[in-house]
Amino acid sequence: xxxxxTNVIGASxxxxxxxxxxxxxxxxxxxxxxxxxxxxxxxxSPHAHARIRSIDTSxxxxxxxxxxxxxxxxxxxxxxxxxxxxxxxxxxKPMNEPPHPxxxxxxxxxxxxxxxxxxxxxxxxxxxxxxxxxxxYDVLPAVVNCVDALKPGAPQIHDxxxxxKCYTWAxxxxxxxxxxxxxxxxxxxxxxVNNRLIPNAIxxxxxxxxxxxxxxxxxxxxxxxxxxxERLLMTAFVLGLPEHKVRVIAPxxxxxxxxxxxxxxxETAMVWASKRVNRPIKWAAExxxxxxxxxxxxxxxxxxxxxxxxxxxxxxxxxxxxAAMGAYLSTFASCIPTILYATxxxxxxxxxxxxxxxxxxFTNTAPVDAYRGAGRPEATYVVERIVHQAAVDLGLPQxxxxxxxxxxxxxxxxxxxxxxxxxxxxQTLDEAMRMANVKEFPARKAEAAKRGKLRGLGxxxxxxxxxxxxxxxxxxxxxxxxLFEAGEVRVHPTGSVTxxxxxxxxxxxxxxxxxxxxxxxxxxxxxxxxxxxxxxGRVLFGMGTYGSRSLAVGGTAIVxxxxxxxxxxxxxxxxxxxxxEGDIEFKDGKFTVAGxxxxxxxxxxxxxxxxxxxxxxxxxxxxxxxxxxxxxxxxTFPAGTHICEVEVDPDTGVVGIVNxxxxxxxxxxxxxxxxxxxxxxxxxxxIGQALLENCVYDKDTGQLLTGSYMDYAMPRADDVPSxxxxxxxxxCTHNPLGAKGCGEAGAIGAPAALMNAVHDxxxxxxxxxxxxxxxxxxxxxxxQSAKR
Amino acid sequence: MPVTLSLTVNGKPVGGDVDSRxxxxxxxxxxxxxxxxxxxxDTGQCGACTVHLDGNxxxxxxxxxxxxxxxxVVTIEGxxxxxxxxxxxxxxxxxxxxxxxxxxxxxxxxxxxxxxxRHPKASEQTIRDELEGNMCRCTGYHNIVKxxxxxxxxxxx
Numbered sequence: 039x040x041x042x043x044t045n046v047i048g049a050s051x052x053x054x055x056x057x058x059x060x061x062x063x064x065x066x067x068x069x070x071x072x073x074x075x076x077x078x079x080x081x082x083s084p085h086a087h088a089r090i091r092s093i094d095t096s097x098x099x100x101x102x103x104x105x106x107x108x109x110x111x112x113x114x115x116x117x118x119x120x121x122x123x124x125x126x127x128x129x130x131k132p133m134n135e136p137p138h139p140x141x142x143x144x145x146x147x148x149x150x151x152x153x154x155x156x157x158x159x160x161x162x163x164x165x166x167x168x169x170x171x172x173x174x175y176d177v178l179p180a181v182v183n184c185v186d187a188l189k190p191g192a193p194q195i196h197d198x199x200x201x202x203k204c205y206t207w208a209x210x211x212x213x214x215x216x217x218x219x220x221x222x223x224x225x226x227x228x229x230x231v232n233n234r235l236i237p238n239a240i241x242x243x244x245x246x247x248x249x250x251x252x253x254x255x256x257x258x259x260x261x262x263x264x265x266x267x268e269r270l271l272m273t274a275f276v277l278g279l280p281e282h283k284v285r286v287i288a289p290x291x292x293x294x295x296x297x298x299x300x301x302x303x304x305e306t307a308m309v310w311a312s313k314r315v316n317r318p319i320k321w322a323a324e325x326x327x328x329x330x331x332x333x334x335x336x337x338x339x340x341x342x343x344x345x346x347x348x349x350x351x352x353x354x355x356x357x358x359x360x361a362a363m364g365a366y367l368s369t370f371a372s373c374i375p376t377i378l379y380a381t382x383x384x385x386x387x388x389x390x391x392x393x394x395x396x397x398x399x400f401t402n403t404a405p406v407d408a409y410r411g412a413g414r415p416e417a418t419y420v421v422e423r424i425v426h427q428a429a430v431d432l433g434l435p436q437x438x439x440x441x442x443x444x445x446x447x448x449x450x451x452x453x454x455x456x457x458x459x460x461x462x463x464x465q466t467l468d469e470a471m472r473m474a475n476v477k478e479f480p481a482r483k484a485e486a487a488k489r490g491k492l493r494g495l496g497x498x499x500x501x502x503x504x505x506x507x508x509x510x511x512x513x514x515x516x517x518x519x520x521l522f523e524a525g526e527v528r529v530h531p532t533g534s535v536t537x538x539x540x541x542x543x544x545x546x547x548x549x550x551x552x553x554x555x556x557x558x559x560x561x562x563x564x565x566x567x568x569x570x571x572x573x574x575g576r577v578l579f580g581m582g583t584y585g586s587r588s589l590a591v592g593g594t595a596i597v598x599x600x601x602x603x604x605x606x607x608x609x610x611x612x613x614x615x616x617x618x619e620g621d622i623e624f625k626d627g628k629f630t631v632a633g634x635x636x637x638x639x640x641x642x643x644x645x646x647x648x649x650x651x652x653x654x655x656x657x658x659x660x661x662x663x664x665x666x667x668x669x670x671x672x673x674t675f676p677a678g679t680h681i682c683e684v685e686v687d688p689d690t691g692v693v694g695i696v697n698x699x700x701x702x703x704x705x706x707x708x709x710x711x712x713x714x715x716x717x718x719x720x721x722x723x724x725i726g727q728a729l730l731e732n733c734v735y736d737k738d739t740g741q742l743l744t745g746s747y748m749d750y751a752m753p754r755a756d757d758v759p760s761x762x763x764x765x766x767x768x769x770c771t772h773n774p775l776g777a778k779g780c781g782e783a784g785a786i787g788a789p790a791a792l793m794n795a796v797h798d799x800x801x802x803x804x805x806x807x808x809x810x811x812x813x814x815x816x817x818x819x820x821x822q823s824a825k826r
Numbered sequence: 827m828p829v830t831l832s833l834t835v836n837g838k839p840v841g842g843d844v845d846s847r848x849x850x851x852x853x854x855x856x857x858x859x860x861x862x863x864x865x866x867x868d869t870g871q872c873g874a875c876t877v878h879l880d881g882n883x884x885x886x887x888x889x890x891x892x893x894x895x896x897x898x899v900v901t902i903e904g905x906x907x908x909x910x911x912x913x914x915x916x917x918x919x920x921x922x923x924x925x926x927x928x929x930x931x932x933x934x935x936x937x938x939x940x941x942x943x944r945h946p947k948a949s950e951q952t953i954r955d956e957l958e959g960n961m962c963r964c965t966g967y968h969n970i971v972k973x974x975x976x977x978x979x980x981x982x983x
Contacts, residue, residue, distance in 0.1 A: 059931050240872055240961060240963050292864070546926070715969055718966035
């Protein structure tokens with residue numbers, strides 16, 4: 039941290055951004071209406087897999103209000119959408135990376151695949167014209183399940199991916215794992231499905247693309263989590279446009295959860311088309327389009343085996359996973375079930391050897407990519423379900439088996455490539471057990487039993503890797519981008535400050551948290567600090583927000599810029615105070631000559647920097663504006679224990695959550711109110727996965743059966759309880775804020791905690807295994823089957 | 827076919843000819859530039875488009891503008907005082923951190939005021955049941971429930 043802090047850091051400061059959101063004056067992409075704009079509508083494939091024999095747009099082009107219609111044939115010179123992470127398979131070959139066309143080229147590969155872009159004066163005219171486009175499809179057999187896709191005889195989705203395989207990739211020492219299993223006293227096994235989810239940010243994706251002949255430049259407003267990355271990928275890889283001629287603005291964004299990280303076809307086609315029609319083009323997805331075309335999450339099928347010795351110490355773990363990529367490789371799809379999954383399989387435990395083998399397959403479905411947690415919820419689910427099962431198999435209490443295997447010395451090198459810098463897993467387990475009042479659980483279970491109800495308690499002691507990551511390490515693992523962050527601190531002549539960050543807020547509250555860091559460090563009122571993000575025209579550069587990286591990486595970049603501000607301020611103050619620079623101390627907004635009462639305020643120094651009448655011009659430039667890039671030296675490792683208590687009604691199969699307690703270690707916390715809010719939201723998404731949400735495609739036709747809010751069960755206010763959340767702190771050792779990240783933890787821990795609780799509740803009834811979501815139908819059916 | 831509208835929105839008389847198939851939410855957003863009312867699902871499920879019509883919360887994406895003819899509509903933009911001071915429910919949402927990305931928030935606040943008007947001493951369960959038609963993907967509802975309780979008490983209910 040900088041020279042001084044005030045108590046604004048660590049306080050639950052109410053959010054600066056809230057007034058505009060609460061009064062209807064936020065500006066989301068769909069609120070942007072450039073003069074003379076047109077409207078886009080995308081004609082999408084009604085088939086999961088089909089060859090396009092012909093597309094006839096002649097009738098549609100003559101419809102009222104139609105400005106232009108483009109199909110794949112028009113996009114000459116436009117490349118496919120790129121994948122940002124190259125995975126090298128166990129065979130030493132690069133992954134199969136088939137083309138991902140902006141508009142379909144000869145074939146469609148999932149329901150919702152975009153076939154034509156219709157541009158008209160009104161949205162309804164564009165839709166009406168799209169209906170008049172005649173597409174002659176030769177419908178092909180489809181495959182939607184990631185395991186089925188790899189079977190011999192499965193429909194072939196891409197010429198460039200034989201057997202629908204993207205890659206088989208492995209991590210860990212297979213021979214050592216096999217040897218450990220051979221001498222194990224006990225082996226526990228599970229087959230696990232991690233259900234496919236649809237992210238469902240409440241703001242649907244949207245874009246407004248404009249072109250200016252005046253200077254041959256483009257402006258794109260887009261609901262996106264990382265506008266600089268969007269611009270880089272779009273200009274350099276797809277459209278071949280000069281990067282400096284494209285401005286990408288991600289204004290207020292209504293939630294992302296991963297689904298707005300990616301470069302999508304829609305905005306890419308619109309930027310391209312905006313020059314052709316020479317008018318702004320606007321598009322906002324309808325919810326049904328979001329269901330069909332947003333990148334989905336999860337969709338793993340896994341076998342996990344855990345070898346234990348006679349004292350229940352973990353000897354080895356073996357994991358085989360098949361992961362769906364969907365019809366095309368989305369921007370970061372390939373790294374989710376590999377780099378962000380297999381590396382987390384040690385969990386909080388000292389398992390000495392682990393082997394993970396992952397095969398990624400193409401399916402006739404929407405692409406799959408990062409969704410809140412991205413790989414880490416899947417890993418946690420595997421680890422915490424098998425640990426739960428092992429405790430059941432061996433008759434040990436759930437806390438006991440965890441304690442026997444916790445990592446307690448740091449830094450800790452796991453057998454799956456990561457080095458945990460710090461943590462205290464006993465502490466978060468103890469506190470979660472206290473919060474959940476585990477001691478009195480047997481009495482509560484007995485009381486519920488009297489009412490004919492089944493109570494269960496489930497634990498998840500999760501770990502995640504956040505703050506992505508050292509660029510050099512990521513690069514060696516196949517990343518095609520850097521993973522640093524940029525920050526700029528602009529001190530104005532009167533001492534107020536504008537901060538420019540490459541991170542992006544779409545609900546996380548950066549405008550407040552980052553302002554707290556700056557105000558606290560400079561000793562100025564938080565009202566004097568504004569944070570700007572989400573605009574390539576105003577912010578130097580940025581990698582954006584995902585992987586709970588904003589504070590740990592983006593915040594640190596700001597701290598580094600603040601350090602430079604304070605260092606320059608000391609030089610100016612030394613000159614003004616006729617003292618040696620080394621004698622100047624900065625504290626509480628004042629530069630003071632050590633041991634004296636002679637000082638200059640931050641405001642006086644700022645003014646001097648811009649009105650440099652009395653100034654060390656021979657040594658220093660005027661002005662007070664500093665920028666910094668920060669590339670982390672390691673991931674951060676938030677961890678904790680979540681404990682869920684459920685009550686199952688055996689007559690209806692309904693699972694009720696009686697209590698959910700989460701004790702997390704996020705390192706140092708800048709704003710506890712915001713952190714708690716992030717946990718609440720994450721827990722609800724995790725509970726959604728475990729109890730409600732499930733993306734289902736029809737096995738034969740490839741139609742999306744859960745394509746609306748009537749079919750896809752989102753968590754609503756009456757589905758979840760109030761939460762019991764707490765934190766413990768072991769500060770991150772390698773960033774100056776000591777922060778680890780908090781955005782995804784809830785979604786990572788909750789599914790395993792809840793499903794372990796359900797299994798605990800049903801154990802006495804003979805139910806051995808249930809997949810998510812634990813819907814009433816599934817639970818009731820499992821109870822009936824167990825009775826037979 | 828156009829229809830001629832005449833109604834009150836946020837205390838001001840408005841009107842004119844619109845296409846008869848115009849939804850109320852599109853009329854508010856496109857014709858009146860009141861973009862605080864959001865569209866999240868088009869099917870009356872998510873509640874982001876909730877406004878008040880003649881004092882009742884309704885979903886503006888499932889009603890034609892023509893059906894609101896002659897009515898009195900209040901949107902999120904119409905809640906704060908003339909000097910910008912927020913309505914007690916808006917203030918409670920800020921105080922309790924009952925919002926994150928802000929997209930569902932206008933609809934959530936409009937529903938919250940309506941539910942408090944109908945259930946002055948609502949329990950947590952009643953609040954959760956009543957908000958079932960407003961989805962939030964960010965907050966997990968925990969702080970929304972707190973905000974509605976605090977807003978209710980600030981509204982004197």
